[in-house]
Amino acid sequence: MPASDDKQTAATPEAAGPGEPGTGTRTPSRRALLGWGGAGLALGAAAAGGTVAALSGGDETATAAASGSAVPFHGAHQAGVATAVQDRLHFAAFDVKTKDRAELVQLLKDWTRAAERMTAGLAVGEGAFGGLPEAPPDDTGEALGLKPSRLTLTIGFGPGLFAKDRFGLEDRRPKGLAELPKFSGDNLDPARSGGDLCVQACADDPQVAVHAIRNLARIGFGKVAVRWSQLGFGKTSSTTPDAQTPRNLFGFKDGTRNIAGTDGAALTKHVWVSENDGPAWLAGGSYLVARRIRMNVETWDRTSLQEQEDIFGRDKGKGAPVGKAKERDEPFLPAMLPTSHVRLAHPTSNGGARMLRRGYSFTDGTDGLGRLDAGLFFLAYQRDVDKGFVPVQRSLARDDLNEYIQHVGSALFAIPPGVRDTDDWWGRALFS
Ligand SMILES: C=CC1=C(C)c2cc3[nH]c(cc4nc(cc5[nH]c(cc1n2)c(C)c5CCC(=O)O)C(CCC(=O)O)=C4C)c(C)c3C=C
Numbered sequence: 001m002p003a004s005d006d007k008q009t010a011a012t013p014e015a016a017g018p019g020e021p022g023t024g025t026r027t028p029s030r031r032a033l034l035g036w037g038g039a040g041l042a043l044g045a046a047a048a049g050g051t052v053a054a055l056s057g058g059d060e061t062a063t064a065a066a067s068g069s070a071v072p073f074h075g076a077h078q079a080g081v082a083t084a085v086q087d088r089l090h091f092a093a094f095d096v097k098t099k100d101r102a103e104l105v106q107l108l109k110d111w112t113r114a115a116e117r118m119t120a121g122l123a124v125g126e127g128a129f130g131g132l133p134e135a136p137p138d139d140t141g142e143a144l145g146l147k148p149s150r151l152t153l154t155i156g157f158g159p160g161l162f163a164k165d166r167f168g169l170e171d172r173r174p175k176g177l178a179e180l181p182k183f184s185g186d187n188l189d190p191a192r193s194g195g196d197l198c199v200q201a202c203a204d205d206p207q208v209a210v211h212a213i214r215n216l217a218r219i220g221f222g223k224v225a226v227r228w229s230q231l232g233f234g235k236t237s238s239t240t241p242d243a244q245t246p247r248n249l250f251g252f253k254d255g256t257r258n259i260a261g262t263d264g265a266a267l268t269k270h271v272w273v274s275e276n277d278g279p280a281w282l283a284g285g286s287y288l289v290a291r292r293i294r295m296n297v298e299t300w301d302r303t304s305l306q307e308q309e310d311i312f313g314r315d316k317g318k319g320a321p322v323g324k325a326k327e328r329d330e331p332f333l334p335a336m337l338p339t340s341h342v343r344l345a346h347p348t349s350n351g352g353a354r355m356l357r358r359g360y361s362f363t364d365g366t367d368g369l370g371r372l373d374a375g376l377f378f379l380a381y382q383r384d385v386d387k388g389f390v391p392v393q394r395s396l397a398r399d400d401l402n403e404y405i406q407h408v409g410s411a412l413f414a415i416p417p418g419v420r421d422t423d424d425w426w427g428r429a430l431f432s
């Protein structure tokens with residue numbers, strides 16, 4: 001079907017439509033963009049200036065977050081960290097199969113170009129139709145007609161990539177990128193843990209996120225293989241304090257005391273790796289801890305309200321800390337049980353440790369025993385894992401919540417800085 005057959009015009013009043021830089025009045029569909037005289041032209045316009053670029057830098061937040069709009073791909077930091085959390089997640093960890101460094105570098109370049117297009121709401125390569133009938137189309141097609149949906153694609157590099165005799169990266173391995181220590185209560189499944197690369201796809205439309213991971217996996221065929229993946233819904237953290245705090249599957253407001261995407265000072269102090277931290281290639285990046293945490297919702301649902309509130313140290317309705325009236329009131333830790341989650345996780349109990357939490361709920365069917373296989377896919381970004389996740393998770397060994405949860409998957413990735421422009425690519429500073 002020719003592109004001109006597409007009836008989708010998507011004229012909406014939302015900001016940051018990539019097809020009409022400068023106007024900010026339309027959010028065109030992918031096919032409409034292709035039909036308006038070339039996807040490359042549209043992407044070039046978005047990269048060169050106009051409404052999308054006006055939000056660039058990877059620091060854009062809720063203020064820029066109109067559902068359906070595009071989040072700029074280029075910037076000092078990768079989008080998908082400080083970005084206002086989108087509704088849906090598709091996260092994939094990959095094993096690198098190729099032994100050829102040049103082939104891996106070419107893949108990262110190809111992924112970058114594809115990510116630029118998909119985050120701008122465009123189809124991959126030459127699109128999903130209209131090309132050579134003898135060849136499979138470049139794009140799988142299921143996102144045609146959908147809005148960019150604030151898709152962000154964030155890449156990470158796992159410890160295995162830096163192994164000796166692999167890609168010549170052993171001297172470039174950040175000292176913080178080691179295997180995480182074993183924590184009390186861990187019941188980790190190797191098939192749900194680790195990975196050489198990861199891509200976090202977040203979008204307000206699940207099909208857009210799934211399309212993005214599927215197309216990256218397709219481009220990587222023969223060079224990388226998906227090791228494990230995770231779908232998420234119902235964000236469990238917010239990076240936008242003025243928005244309503246979301247609830248987790250235990251019914252509690254989650255993310256109240258998170259680092260806000262607008263809090264530049266806290267991001268600099270706790271999230272972004274600085275030039276002095278080293279290595280140089282990671283400056284402007286971060287570290288991501290991913291944990292699949294099973295939540296025994298059936299047991300929780302038989303627990304009294306008082307016990308539930310004692311466990312978190314917060315009220316279930318408003319989310320207020322024990323003894324306080326409002327959600328955002330400062331917690332008074334001595335009023336909470338010493339084994340309550342919030343008391344143990346609070347920076348005061350952990351030498352000031354803070355991280356930017358960006359997790360999602362998941363339900364993956366049932367476990368064969370009639371219980372939901374549900375939980376929290378915990379994602380936390382930090383500048384230094386040994387001053388962020390590690391001390392907090394050690395402190396949580398005494399957490400009363402542990403009776404109801406179990407960590408079953410784990411991974412750690414170094415998150416490189418942002419892709420600066422259309423000549424740059426994911427991992428350039430690492431591999432150059
Ligand atoms: C190691 C880090 C953390 C893990 C793992 C973790 C698991 C986990 N958390 C909840 C629910 C809530 N957590 C809340 C606060 C909170 N949690 C962590 C860290 C981990 N949580 C921190 C750093 C904080 C903030 C502490 C503070 O500064 O006060 C809350 C309260 C609301 C909030 O502030 O976000 C809830 C609710 C679950 C269900 C869970 C594992 C499944």
Ligand SMILES: [Fe+2]
Binds near residue numbers: 341345
């Ligand atoms: Fe928590």
